[in-house]
Amino acid sequence: MEVDDTVCSIDAKFANEVSALLNPPHPLHLQEYFDNVISRRQCRGIKVKQNGELGKGLYADLDFKEGELVLKDQMLVGIQHCSNKIDCLVCSFCFRFIGSIELQIGRRLYLQDLGVSVNHESDLETFKHIPEDCCQTDSSDGEDNSLMNNHDNLGNCASSSSKERFPLPREVVESLMNEELVLPYSKEFSLPPLVRCAGGCGEAYYCSKSCAEADWELSHCLLCTGESSKSLCREALLKFMQHANDTNDIFLLAAKVISSTILRYRKLKVTHLEEREKCATPNVSDHSDISLLLEAWKPISMGHKKRWWDCVALPDDVDSSDEAAFRMQLKELAFKSLQLLKAAIFSKECESCLNSYQVFSLEIYGQIIGMFELNNLDLVVASPVEDYFLYIDDLPYPEKQEAEKVTRPFLDALGDDYSVCCQGTAFFPLQSCINHSCCPNAKAFKREEIRRKINRSGEDPEKIRRDPAKIWRFPAKIWRLKLTPTLTDPTVVHRSPIRLDPRLPAVGDGSFNVPPDDKDGQAIIIALKPICKGEEVTISYVDEDLPFEERQALLADYGFKCQCPKCLGEEQ
Numbered sequence: 001m002e003v004d005d006t007v008c009s010i011d012a013k014f015a016n017e018v019s020a021l022l023n024p025p026h027p028l029h030l031q032e033y034f035d036n037v038i039s040r041r042q043c044r045g046i047k048v049k050q051n052g053e054l055g056k057g058l059y060a061d062l063d064f065k066e067g068e069l070v071l072k073d074q075m076l077v078g079i080q081h082c083s084n085k086i087d088c089l090v091c092s093f094c095f096r097f098i099g100s101i102e103l104q105i106g107r108r109l110y111l112q113d114l115g116v117s118v119n120h121e122s123d124l125e126t127f128k129h130i131p132e133d134c135c136q137t138d139s140s141d142g143e144d145n146s147l148m149n150n151h152d153n154l155g156n157c158a159s160s161s162s163k164e165r166f167p168l169p170r171e172v173v174e175s176l177m178n179e180e181l182v183l184p185y186s187k188e189f190s191l192p193p194l195v196r197c198a199g200g201c202g203e204a205y206y207c208s209k210s211c212a213e214a215d216w217e218l219s220h221c222l223l224c225t226g227e228s229s230k231s232l233c234r235e236a237l238l239k240f241m242q243h244a245n246d247t248n249d250i251f252l253l254a255a256k257v258i259s260s261t262i263l264r265y266r267k268l269k270v271t272h273l274e275e276r277e278k279c280a281t282p283n284v285s286d287h288s289d290i291s292l293l294l295e296a297w298k299p300i301s302m303g304h305k306k307r308w309w310d311c312v313a314l315p316d317d318v319d320s321s322d323e324a325a326f327r328m329q330l331k332e333l334a335f336k337s338l339q340l341l342k343a344a345i346f347s348k349e350c351e352s353c354l355n356s357y358q359v360f361s362l363e364i365y366g367q368i369i370g371m372f373e374l375n376n377l378d379l380v381v382a383s384p385v386e387d388y389f390l391y392i393d394d395l396p397y398p399e400k401q402e403a404e405k406v407t408r409p410f411l412d413a414l415g416d417d418y419s420v421c422c423q424g425t426a427f428f429p430l431q432s433c434i435n436h437s438c439c440p441n442a443k444a445f446k447r448e449e450i451r452r453k454i455n456r457s458g459e460d461p462e463k464i465r466r467d468p469a470k471i472w473r474f475p476a477k478i479w480r481l482k483l484t485p486t487l488t489d490p491t492v493v494h495r496s497p498i499r500l501d502p503r504l505p506a507v508g509d510g511s512f513n514v515p516p517d518d519k520d521g522q523a524i525i526i527a528l529k530p531i532c533k534g535e536e537v538t539i540s541y542v543d544e545d546l547p548f549e550e551r552q553a554l555l556a557d558y559g560f561k562c563q564c565p566k567c568l569g570e571e572q
């Protein structure tokens, strides 16, 4: 497929509108938007300001002590990585773990046993296999009762690592998954019951009706593959999702941005038309379509952007003479994805009165994904399953011995993956305003605590003690999810730049202002040292302990050379 042959008739036809959408916001509008976000979310003591050369930045509007919470940010959009959906069942809106400890373990063992890979079209169906009893809402179709029988189509075996696992009989796994078997002390770790997607897709589950409704309203009604979906074509939507799963799941996040913009635009347009009808004399100002679309697009317009295929740093394994071809491959990948998305949700009926086809421009798609490249945080939510097994391991004798008679086979069947957390990527409006420094005064992670690793049966206790890599779940601060982009293999997985760790911070005297119920996908920024009112809040986008050259090489991905005091001091 040649992108330039087809280039996007939309880009050509709506060049003016597309550039209006991509123009940097007026400084006054930008200030007003962020002041509003800060006051709506009741974030105390911070301000977003224009920062000359660096664009915008986040500033302290109060003094912060070391270890104090500077910001707790709600995501604008986020996704759980496809590969992680096998391991963790979380709310598709707030990313809390849902169901029960039994369901989490049983479902994972069941899918592990099937060798399920989400890179298989039919595997999208896999997530329908949740027993009916586990869900809060009623469903009369009974399709999920096929859990135990209907898996002929799950042939593609590529689940996560299977080393050192001790599989259990299918009936045992099933009884756990159906919650017929209750694990000791699991009530101490109760999780919100599952709520199904009202559209009937069986892929999205929620922790509450309010999360289900909010997601439906925000974007899911257009991206749902169920019967009540408002998408144009379910088959096309499945094709789009399959392409994203096969190449780069960042396209699913881009689709959420496009859907939410369309839905906001439609609401604005309907309200506008109603108000015009009500008023015989047009008191209501006559908004043109583009100004309503600009309003709907506003939250996205505020993010720092570049085209995806331009802003990705050239990977080491691509020769500079192949750079143009490499960038064209990324563009073609995005183009293919956008075509599939357009076939799925671009609605003919909307062309006449509710049109918003400008958002299907390739330029806009590229800039949305580029915005994710330059701003996104890893989404990490700690697993209650890990907490559960650690709790059992910490029980006094003889309770521990009794409990382990039941729990140990499950721990051994899960293997090293018992502690896998929810992983994804998300865009946060306020956190994304924070600039980088190699000597930062804040950090975007929660606690990188070394958790004790449980000594499972058959493991050499000495080896566990000596092998820190096994204990340290995430040794790298930047998590690059990359299927090595090469010219022969154009599959590129988005890397989310700044790691967000699941735990509370471990700096200073431990007097943190972070609520203990920190169990969802929010971003938390903690002061690493005292920050005075008026000072800029900075975080490090890379491991600041790396040598100068390595830091600069990693920061090239963000399109700048760091000039912080540490870098200036270390530069030859």
Ligand SMILES: C[S@@+](CC[C@H](N)C(=O)[O-])C[C@H]1O[C@@H](n2cnc3c(N)ncnc32)[C@H](O)[C@@H]1O
Pocket: 054, 055, 056, 057, 303, 304, 374, 375, 431, 432, 433, 434, 435, 436, 437, 558, 559, 560, 561, 562, 563, 564
């Ligand atoms: C997450 S955004 C930070 C907010 C950004 N300044 C804005 O205007 O939205 C990351 C981008 O900010 C700029 N940036 C952040 N830290 C920087 C630094 N220390 N020096 C130069 N540019 C920086 C780079 O363009 C980078 O891609």
